Each structure stands twice: as structure tokens, then as C-alpha cells.
Amino acid sequence: MTEKERELLLLIEKEGRMPAEKLAKMLDVQLNEVKKMINHLESRKIILGYSAIIDWTKAVDTEMVTAMIDVKVTPQRGVGFDQVAERIYRFSEVKACYLMSGTYDLSVVIEGRSMSEIANFVSEKLSTLDSVISTTTHFRLKQYKHDGIIFIDEDDEDHRMVVSP
Amino acid sequence: MTKTKPTHEVHLSQAVERIKPSGIRRFFDLASSMDNIISLGVGEPDYTTPWNVREASIHSLERGMTSYTANAGLIELREAIASYMSSRFGVTYDPGDEVIVTVGASEGIDIALRSVVDPGDEVLVVEPCFVSYAPLVSLAGGKAVSVPTKMENDFQVHVDDIKERITPNTRAIMISFPNNPTGAVMGKEELEAFAQVVIEHDLVVLSDEIYAELSYDKDHVSTPSIEGMWERTILISGFSKSFAMTGWRVGYVCAPAAYAKSMLKIHQYAMMCASTMAQYAALEAMENGQVEMGEMIASYRQRRNYFVKSLREAGLSCHTPGGAFYAFPSIRETGLSSEEFAEKLLIEQRVAVVPGHVFGEGGEGHIRCSYAASMSQLEEAVERIAAFVKNFKN
Numbered sequence: 098m099t100e101k102e103r104e105l106l107l108l109i110e111k112e113g114r115m116p117a118e119k120l121a122k123m124l125d126v127q128l129n130e131v132k133k134m135i136n137h138l139e140s141r142k143i144i145l146g147y148s149a150i151i152d153w154t155k156a157v158d159t160e161m162v163t164a165m166i167d168v169k170v171t172p173q174r175g176v177g178f179d180q181v182a183e184r185i186y187r188f189s190e191v192k193a194c195y196l197m198s199g200t201y202d203l204s205v206v207i208e209g210r211s212m213s214e215i216a217n218f219v220s221e222k223l224s225t226l227d228s229v230i231s232t233t234t235h236f237r238l239k240q241y242k243h244d245g246i247i248f249i250d251e252d253d254e255d256h257r258m259v260v261s262p
Numbered sequence: 263m264t265k266t267k268p269t270h271e272v273h274l275s276q277a278v279e280r281i282k283p284s285g286i287r288r289f290f291d292l293a294s295s296m297d298n299i300i301s302l303g304v305g306e307p308d309y310t311t312p313w314n315v316r317e318a319s320i321h322s323l324e325r326g327m328t329s330y331t332a333n334a335g336l337i338e339l340r341e342a343i344a345s346y347m348s349s350r351f352g353v354t355y356d357p358g359d360e361v362i363v364t365v366g367a368s369e370g371i372d373i374a375l376r377s378v379v380d381p382g383d384e385v386l387v388v389e390p391c392f393v394s395y396a397p398l399v400s401l402a403g404g405k406a407v408s409v410p411t412k413m414e415n416d417f418q419v420h421v422d423d424i425k426e427r428i429t430p431n432t433r434a435i436m437i438s439f440p441n442n443p444t445g446a447v448m449g450k451e452e453l454e455a456f457a458q459v460v461i462e463h464d465l466v467v468l469s470d471e472i473y474a475e476l477s478y479d480k481d482h483v484s485t486p487s488i489e490g491m492w493e494r495t496i497l498i499s500g501f502s503k504s505f506a507m508t509g510w511r512v513g514y515v516c517a518p519a520a521y522a523k524s525m526l527k528i529h530q531y532a533m534m535c536a537s538t539m540a541q542y543a544a545l546e547a548m549e550n551g552q553v554e555m556g557e558m559i560a561s562y563r564q565r566r567n568y569f570v571k572s573l574r575e576a577g578l579s580c581h582t583p584g585g586a587f588y589a590f591p592s593i594r595e596t597g598l599s600s601e602e603f604a605e606k607l608l609i610e611q612r613v614a615v616v617p618g619h620v621f622g623e624g625g626e627g628h629i630r631c632s633y634a635a636s637m638s639q640l641e642e643a644v645e646r647i648a649a650f651v652k653n654f655k656n
Contacts, residue, residue, distance in 0.1 A: 108564065119637075122571045123564035259614055260290040260303035262393045262442075 101126060102134055106143070113147040150246050161208050163192070163237040164215045167201040168223065169230040178202060181228040190218050201233070212236065281397045285620030289604065293614040300643045302631040303614040305442065307587070309506035311543070312554040318546030319510075319539045327538055333530040335363025335514070336541045342548035343514050351474070351484035353492065355516045362526055363536045363544070367472045367500035367513035369529070372398050374468045374496040374515060375434075377524035379404035383433035385468075388419050389622030390590075392442050392470065396622065404433070410624035413592055416581050417446035417624075421459045428463050435460060437485070438470035440477055443621045443630035444590045445566075445583020450483045457488045466521075467495045472513070473586040475504035475555060478563040482585070486516075496521050503586075504555055505547040510540040562587050562634065569633040569640050576648035577655055587634040590618065594627045596654035604629055611646035 101124055108123065109115055117135065121128040138144045153159055170181045178196050185205055186194040193206035205223070209215040219232055240248045293299055310316075334340060340357035348354050355361050364370040371394060379385060381403040387395045388409045396406035407427050411417040419437065437456075439448040448456070460467055469485035486495040500513025515525055535541075547555075566583060573580045573591050580591035593603045600617035607613050607629075618628030633640060 104560070104564075107560070119568065119641075122568040125567040125571075255308070257301075257304045257306055257308070258290065259293040259299065259301045260286060260616060261305045262284065262286050262616075 102138065105131070105134055106138065109144070109147075113149075150244065152240075152248055154240070154248075161210060162212055162215055164207045164209075164219075165235045165237065166205045166207060166219060166223070167197075167233040167235075168203040168205055169201045169232075170203060170226075170228045171230060172202075173228065181226065184226055184228075185223065188218070188222060190215075277401055277403075281400060284393050286393060286616060289608075289614070289616060289620075292605070293608060296608070296612065299608065299612040299614050300635070300639050300646070301614040302633070302635060302640075302643055303616050304632050304634060306508040306634065307503060307506040307558065308634045308636065309558055311505065311507050311510070312547070312551060314550055314554075315505065315507065315543045315547045319543035322539050322542035327542060329538065331363075331535045331538050331541060333535050334361065334526055335536055336538075336545065339363055339541050339545045339548070340514075342545055343516070346548055347484075347497075347516060351482065351487055353484050353486045353497070353516070356519070359519045360516060360522050362515050362522060362529055363541060364500070364513045364515055364529065365533055365536050366502060366511040367470060367498050368394060368511075369533065370498040370500070370513050370515040371395065371436075371468070371470060372401075373525040373528045373532075374498060374517075374521075375399055375402040375404070375436075376528055377521060378434050378466050378468075378496075380433070382431060384429060384431045385433060386424060386427055386435040386465075387622070388435070388437045390417075390441070390443050390618060390625035390628075391436070391438055391622055393620060395436050395438075399436075405431075407432070408623040409435075410622075411444070411446065412624055413579075413581050413590075413628070417441060417444040417590070418448065418452055419456055421455050424456075424459050428465075432463065432465060434466040434468055436468040436470070438472070440473040440482070440583075440585025442473065442586050443588050443616070443618065443625065443628075444581075445586045445588045446581075447477055447480070447584035448483065449480065450488070453483055453485060453488050453491075457491050460494070461490045465494065467491065468498065469495055470498045472499050473503050474499060476559060476562060476587060477585040478559075478566060479582075479584050493518055496525075501544050501547055504559075505544075505551050506558065507540075507543065507547065510537070510543055512536050512540040512544045565633045565635075565637065565640060568637070569631070569644065572640075572644040573631070573647070576644060577651045578647070587632055589631045589633060590628050591631070592627055593629055593651075596651060598654065600626055600629055607647065607650050611650045613643050613646050613650075 104124055117131045121131045172178050173180055182194060182203060190207050191205055192208050195204045197204050207215050219234055224232055340361040343361050344355045344357040375398050379402040383404045384407050385399045385404045386409050387406045399406040409423050409427055411419055467485055474482040486492040486497055496515060496517040498515050501507040570580050570589050573589055578591040580589055583589055600619045604615050604617040616630040618625035
């Protein structure tokens with residue numbers, strides 16, 4: 098990975114919508130060079146997609162319930178945790194899935210339309226898997242910050258004087 | 263109503279009366295009276311101070327650290343500054359008697375000048391430069407002699423321009439790189455040539471390196487790191503620009519003990535010490551501020567690249583500023599003076615910039631645009647500047 102590629106990734110990680118023309122100027126490289134870099138990063142699956150950061154609590158009627166579930170599992174010979182993780186992360190309700198160190202093994206983030214929908218998923222899909230020993234479900238109450246973005250309305254006014262030496 | 267005879271007649275110091283009001287003031291008043299302007303006229307970062315720094319200051323208040331510190335500043339902070347100067351720029355200072363924490367670099371400039379200038383002394387001031395140098399020279403009793411720099415030479419100081427202006431009364435020379443307003447930087451070679459003439463004439467150098475960290479294409483070279491310069495240099499710097507801490511007012515001076523002792527004498531009577539809570543914030547910035555500073559610098563560099571290219575596309579010639587967060591394009595081709603350009607641009611396009619002449623000789627024919635603004639503001643500003651310039655080019 099070149100220094101320019103790294104810089105490009107950091108920029109579009111913050112603002113995925115940035116047009117290539119602007120990126121070219123900011124990185125001080127030619128436009129076709131930026132396009133090539135992006136294509137290359139996409140084909141190497143370093144850039145996996147482009148998404149928007151949305152505060153769903155402000156989009157009325159669409160609020161979802163999110164739960165973080167600590168899952169203890171029995172690892173299997175030869176494949177460790179990967180096979181059971183795959184069984185879990187393939188469900189479309191699962192927004193994120195991580196292998197953790199500590200008192201449990203998998204951390205699973207589930208999104209549903211209601212608490213009961215999530216409860217159903219846990220009792221019917223998750224707990225019934227052979228390798229799953231136990232689950233602990235935590236419902237998310239409020240989102241303060243996610244992926245580096247603060248969700249609380251802050252004063253973002255420019256307090257600087259309009260002209261200063 | 264009968265008029266009573268005044269019992270007091272206002273008599274003001276002639277030294278102060280002689281100082282012209284800053285040319286920036288008029289623009290500030292004009293811009294402040296208008297709505298919806300995009301300001302590229304701001305001489306400070308667009309970031310808020312990193313949270314860990316603010317939090318450290320809050321913590322110092324919670325612990326009740328509200329008394330004076332040593333005149334020269336908290337010893338932990340001076341040690342941190344000395345170790346930073348040594349590891350970052352290869353210059354060594356004793357935190358015991360060669361480092362003073364000041365109320366911003368601005369105070370540092372003042373006490374540095376007052377500690378070396380006697381009435382009648384001449385101080386060479388490399389211009390365009392920060393607006394306070396020449397007035398502070400004259401308040402110190404000296405006479406400021408301008409050494410202009412030009413865009414054709416990338417705003418580098420030319421030794422011949424210095425030599426021409428040296429007289430038996432020349433005592434000191436004041437430089438600042440990376441430069442506000444030009445963004446120019448001085449490399450090692452240029453500094454070595456500069457050092458030669460300075461040493462030959464045995465001048466004191468006041469080197470304002472407040473923008474040292476904001477150096478985008480190559481590492482900053484500190485003046486006292488050049489051979490023969492340490493013993494004759496007073497280095498002035500601070501936390502305002504690199505750590506986005508302008509409002510805290512905390513800076514420092516580093517100098518050989520004899521100079522530092524003299525500056526400390528002024529500082530202890532005029533200031534006592536820099537604000538204690540600001541010093542604790544600065545200490546945190548020194549100890550744990552590098553990562554966030556790095557991110558800010560990367561972003562300034564990207565905005566510089568974007569903005570300077572866009573200015574050129576808009577039809578203004580502009581050298582590549584190697585540091586600070588200003589572009590200093592030439593507006594000569596429009597046929598307008600700096601002041602006319604800035605005023606018309608403000609009124610017609612609602613973009614505030616600072617006319618170059620307020621920064622001294624060599625500034626006329628240029629405008630200072632700060633790119634410490636959001637990308638969306640820069641995009642919009644450049645569009646408006648392009649539309650404005652087009653009118654004058656046809």
C-alpha cells in the first residue's frame with residue numbers, strides 16, 4: 098500500500114461521497130490516477146462499499162431496536178470459532194459479529210423492529226445452534242457515538258472572529 | 263447647562279500614539295457588519311482544542327490547581343518543552359534557565375524584543391510578516407527596518423537584501439518561517455546562507471517558529487539548529503497553531519540563559535506567570551497531543567493542495583506555500599490594489615480575505631486567504647473568487 102493510497106482511504110473513510118476530482122486535488126495527484134487507485138482498492142476488497150451514516154431516531158416511524166448479544170460457544174476441531182460464527186453472521190438480522198477475548202466468545206449485534214422480534218431470533222435461531230452454550234442479550238438504549246460520529250446535537254458554530262491576524 | 267472646566271487632560275504616551283492602528287481592524291469592522299460571509303480571513307485553526315487537552319485543564323481545576331506557578335512556568339511543562347525541542351528539532355535547552363512559558367507567542371515576541379533593543383537600535387524585520395513585529399520594535403524603543411521578500415523568490419529572505427540594510431545600529435533580525443501570511447518555509451541551505459551574514463554582523467536573531475509543525479513538504483528546520491546560531495537566537499513558539507489552542511494564550515521562548523534571564527525579568531513583572539490552567543492543558547498537549555496534531559496537519563496539507571490548485575484555476579498566480587495555513591496569491595493582474603480587491607470581494611461576493619499590505623512591505627499586490635476553513639466553505643469561496651476575478655481579466 099502506498100502512502101497516497103493510505104491517505105485516500107482515510108479521506109473517504111470520513112467522507113465516502115467525495116468526488117474523484119476533489120480527491121485528486123487534495124492528494125495532489127492526477128484525476129485518472131485517483132480513479133485507478135480507487136478501482137484497485139475496490140478490486141482488492143480493501144474498499145468494501147460506501148454507506149451513509151444515518152441517525153434513525155430522527156427518521157420518524159423507522160426506529161429499530163438494536164441488541165448486543167454476548168454468545169458463548171464450543172469451538173470445533175479444525176475450524177475453531179469460524180464455522181459457528183459463519184452460521185450466525187449469515188443471518189440478515191445480524192449487523193455485526195466479532196470474535197472476542199474474555200468471558201464470552203462472540204459479540205453479535207442484532208437489529209430488529211421490536212424487542213420481541215429480537216427475542217424470537219435469540220430463542221429460535223441463536224440459542225438452538227448446537228455449538229451455542231449461552232447468550233446474554235443487552236438492548237441498546239441510546240446512541241451517543243458510532244464509528245467516530247457523535248450523534249448528539251452539538252454546537253458546531255464557528256466561534257472564531259471573522260478576521261484576525 | 264454650564265460647562266464645567268475639565269479637571270483632567272488626557273495625555274498619552276508619544277510612543278504609543280505614533281503606532282498606526284492595525285490595517286486588519288478596518289476589515290474586521292466591515293466584515294463583522296455583514297451577514298452570510300465566508301471568511302478566509304481568520305488567522306487561527308478551525309479545530310476546537312482536542313478533548314484530552316481540554317479535559318486535562320478541567321481536571322486541573324477540579325484538583326484546585328488555581329495558584330500562580332513559577333514565573334518561568336511549571337517545571338514539568340518546561341521539561342516537556344525542552345525534551346520536545348530536542349527530539350523534534352535537535353536543539354537543546356536547559357528547562358531550568360533557558361525556557362520560559364509565556365502568554366502566547368505574542369508575549370514572547372514582546373519580551374524578546376524588549377530584552378535586546380535599546381533606544382536607537384535598528385531591528386531588521388523580514389516582511390510580509392505577522393502584524394505585531396514592527397509596532398513592538400518601536401514600543402521597545404527601536405526602529406524597525408523592513409527587509410521585503412517577494413513571490414518571485416518564493417518569499418525567501420535574500421542575504422543581499424539583508425546586507426544592504428545593515429548599519430552600525432543594526433542589533434537584531436526578526437524572522438518567522440513557516441510564515442504568516444506567505445506560507446513560505448526556509449530550508450537548511452537557505453538558513454545556512456542566512457546564518458552566514460547574521461554571524462558576520464553579529465546580530466541577534468528572533469525566530470518566531472509558531473507554525474513549525476505545520477510544514478507540509480519537508481521537515482521544519484529550526485533556526486538555532488544551524489551551526490553558530492544557537493547562541494544568538496531567541497526562539498519563540500507556542501501551542502496555538504499546532505494544537506489548536508489559540509484562546510488559551512500559552513506559548514514559550516527558548517534562548518541561551520543570558521537572554522532568558524533578561525526576558526524573565528520582564529515577564530515576572532508584566533505577567534507574573536502564564537495562566538495555570540492553560541499550562542496544565544499545554545502539558546497534556548505536549549505529552550499526548552501528537553496523534554491528533556498529526557491528523558490536523560494531514561488535513562491542512564490536503565486543503566492546501568486543493569485550495570492552491572483551485573486558486574490557480576481561478577486565474578490567480580500563487581506560489582506553493584510550504585507551511586502554515588495561508589495562501590498568498592498575487593492579485594496584480596486584476597489591476598486592483600490589495601485593499602480594493604479585498605473590499606470589493608467582500609462586498610460583491612461576500613468572501614473575507616485580508617489585503618496583503620497590512621503585513622508590511624512586499625505584501626501589496628497579494629491577499630492572504632486562510633484555508634483553515636471547511637472543505638465546503640473552501641469550495642464555495644473559490645467559486646466566488648473565480649467569478650470575481652473573471653470580471654477583471656476580460
